[in-house]
Amino acid sequence: MRYSVPTLRRPTEAERAAAREAARADSATIIERYKARESLARIAADYRVTEPWLRLRFTEWGVPRRPLHESHAHRRPAGHIFRGRMPRRTRAEIKQAQHECADDRTVVIERYQAGESAARLARGYQVTPAWLAMQLETWGVQVRDRAAAAVVRGPGPRRPGARTL
Known part of the structure; x- marks a missing residue:
């Protein structure tokens, strides 16, 4: 028996262009969300545009990129890796x-x-x-x-x- 994998329909060029125009028109809200520490991936998904496209728009709009270490600030601290081991002592x-x-x-x-x-x-x-x-x-x-x-x-x-x- 063959299983069929459901395929996702890719957006047409017209749909992609419409999503980009909507994102350009709403640039103030997008910038505000980004400055409020919302992830680039989430914003891009909400506007149905790709992350690289949105990253280029941020550069075009003059929005400074966040430092790389900031993207990991919300994650679990690394202390769990050491499992109670003590720091080096004399x-x-x-x-x-x-x-x-x-x-x-x-x-x-x-x-x-x-x-x-x-x-x-x-x-x-x-x-x-x-x-x-x-x-x-x-x-x-x-x-x-x-x-x-x-x-x-x-x-x-x-x-x-x-x-x-």
Whole structure:
């Protein structure tokens, strides 16, 4: 069985010319929208003209182009890429954080045995999870593996509509 893909009808030359004339006639509104930080693509789509054509009109009308970095200002900040990693610190700062964690030994052990993850504890004390796991072993605490941690923590929230096996 053959599937037919619906094709979009391309505008005729007369329709394109009419859209361009409408855009030229409404140049004040277009410039105002652009200066109000509306995207060039959205304005072009609303007037049924192409982005390059509209960009040329902005040059023709004397509208300054926005800096390239401004187009990304609305996007999600890049902090999510680092996933909680800490900025570079000096050796003295690292040693200080490790001493603070070691000084709170009983609190760390209680929180870990209550089910809090080593990664969360490490973030709280600004030490690496590997260092904290090594300290827990040194202190005689039974370190959980990932499967045991999931049992202590529980399965977590279920997504609506998720299938069960």
